[in-house]
Amino acid sequence: MSIVNPSSFSIPVLTEGKHWYISYYVEHPITGVRERIRKTYGLNRIRLIKARRRKARKIIKEITTSLYSGWNPLQKVQTDTDTINCIEALNLALKLKISDKRPDTVRSYSSYHRIFTTWLTKHKLHGVSIDKIDRRICQQFVDDLNFKKKVSANTRINYINNLKGFFNSLKFRGYIDKNPWEGLEKIRKSATIRRAFTPTEEKLFVEYLKNNDPDMLFCIRMIHDFLIRVNELCKLQIKDICFTENTLFVSGKICKNGVDTWRTIPANTRKILLERLNNYPLKCYIVGHGLRPNMRPTTTRHIQRRHRLLLEKCELYEKGLGPYSWKDTAVVKLKRAGQSIIDVKDQCGHLDIESTMIYMKEQPKFNERLFNTYPEIGE
Numbered sequence: 001m002s003i004v005n006p007s008s009f010s011i012p013v014l015t016e017g018k019h020w021y022i023s024y025y026v027e028h029p030i031t032g033v034r035e036r037i038r039k040t041y042g043l044n045r046i047r048l049i050k051a052r053r054r055k056a057r058k059i060i061k062e063i064t065t066s067l068y069s070g071w072n073p074l075q076k077v078q079t080d081t082d083t084i085n086c087i088e089a090l091n092l093a094l095k096l097k098i099s100d101k102r103p104d105t106v107r108s109y110s111s112y113h114r115i116f117t118t119w120l121t122k123h124k125l126h127g128v129s130i131d132k133i134d135r136r137i138c139q140q141f142v143d144d145l146n147f148k149k150k151v152s153a154n155t156r157i158n159y160i161n162n163l164k165g166f167f168n169s170l171k172f173r174g175y176i177d178k179n180p181w182e183g184l185e186k187i188r189k190s191a192t193i194r195r196a197f198t199p200t201e202e203k204l205f206v207e208y209l210k211n212n213d214p215d216m217l218f219c220i221r222m223i224h225d226f227l228i229r230v231n232e233l234c235k236l237q238i239k240d241i242c243f244t245e246n247t248l249f250v251s252g253k254i255c256k257n258g259v260d261t262w263r264t265i266p267a268n269t270r271k272i273l274l275e276r277l278n279n280y281p282l283k284c285y286i287v288g289h290g291l292r293p294n295m296r297p298t299t300t301r302h303i304q305r306r307h308r309l310l311l312e313k314c315e316l317y318e319k320g321l322g323p324y325s326w327k328d329t330a331v332v333k334l335k336r337a338g339q340s341i342i343d344v345k346d347q348c349g350h351l352d353i354e355s356t357m358i359y360m361k362e363q364p365k366f367n368e369r370l371f372n373t374y375p376e377i378g379e
Contacts, residue, residue: 009072010034012063014056020044022059026067029075037073048351054258062172071173087117089130089175093166104231104300112162116141130170135180138163142184153190160184193320196328201316208314215291216310218276219303222287224326226263227348229256231300238293239282246270250349261349331359 012024023038041059046052084092094113098106119141120126125133138160145151145159164181171179197205209217222233226248235254242249247262255261265273277286280293288294291303303323311317327348334344345356 009067012060014053014060020052020056022056022063024063024067026072026074029072035074050259050351051257066173073174075174084130084175085127086120086130086133087126089170090117090166092175093169096169097166109162112159113166116159116163119144131176133167133180135183138180139184142187153187157187157189160187194322194325194328195320196332197321197325201321202329205311205314205316209310212313213306213310216306218272219287219291220307220323220326221269221272223323224330225266225269226250227327227330227344228263229327230303230323233287234285234298234300234303236286237282238277238280238284238286241265241273241277241286243270243274255349257349257351259349259351261346263347263349328359331356 008027010025012022015021015023019040020043021038021040022043023036025034025036027033028035041055043052043056046055090113094109097109101109117126120133125137142156142160145156151159160181164179167176167179167181170176206217209220219233222228222236223230228236228250232250232254236248236250240249240251241247243265245262246265248265250261250263252258252260273286277284277293281295284293284295285297286293287298287303289296289298291298291306307323308317311321331344331348334347341353341356345353348356348359350356
């Protein structure tokens with residue numbers, strides 16, 4: 001695309017109020033008169049104000065970049081949309097989605113792209129133009145995931161949301177007029193399978209790790225004590241630890257909610273960190289390659305696979321138990337110990353108590369009255 005005269009458009013601005021929207025002016029390609037473009041881009045559906053502003057900044061950046069590159073929303077693309085086939089269009093969408101993204105995100109987007117384009121090729125749809133991919137075809141793909149591949153409801157929802165994002169990128173650039181992934185049959189989200197370790201499971205596994213894999217023991221201790229996600233653990237560096245303040249800094253750049261947080265270092269863990277990280281450079285990853293302090297990072301996938309293998313060796317593995325289960329386990333234990341919900345929320349790095357309550361699933365408690373008076377069978 002050629003670079004255009006900046007006077008032919010205005011920079012998009014966000015308007016906040018009862019209804020949020022982004023607006024800007026562009027010059028009509030035929031009349032030459034400036035016309036106002038005003039859209040909400042789904043901002044009003046986002047509950048948290050910070051998240052709303054974050055999405056708005058991302059949209060404004062994308063619109064501004066496109067305008068400076070010559071794009072005009074009032075001018076329908078004719079050169080490419082009439083000739084580009086669906087595979088070429090999806091390849092373009094993938095490039096747009098993975099630009100400046102983290103490796104795990106790139107891997108995820110690439111997987112959705114590969115599976116859908118392979119399905120299109122198998123059904124001899126790879127040569128059709130992108131605007132011929134309609135809701136019927138998208139629904140057929142989702143039905144095949146369900147009935148032929150036996151893909152779970154939550155995973156099918158992830159497919160729909162990610163592929164909808166691909167087509168939104170194409171719609172935004174004029175390759176299609178309507179997103180075929182909108183309005184598909186609703187899928188009921190299944191309950192989360194992940195659960196906390198029981199006290200017996202926790203004791204058995206920790207004892208096993210003490211004798212067989214102390215590095216994995218340190219790894220799950222970090223998740224347990226700082227209530228962090230596995231992908232966050234992989235990105236933490238020694239420089240994020242402040243021993244004078246007894247805090248661990250978790251940057252918003254690696255967090256799901258994008259907010260900087262400071263987690264308290266428990267006393268016992270402080271001693272372990274001092275011993276384990278002594279004499280390593282500040283830019284060294286706390287849990288790096290090999291699950292040891294290393295300048296080379298480890299991956300979420302490696303931790304998950306190694307954790308599962310160790311659970312299988314001590315005959316504890318079942319679906320729903322993974323490295324992230326240690327966060328659930330710690331929150332349940334903090335609740336039992338009578339810790340303040342506010343303190344737990346802060347240690348989790350959550351923005352609101354509602355998010356923390358999801359982890360605080362009610363656990364069965366010992367009932368002394370039932371213990372002493374429960375009727376005996378046969379009597």
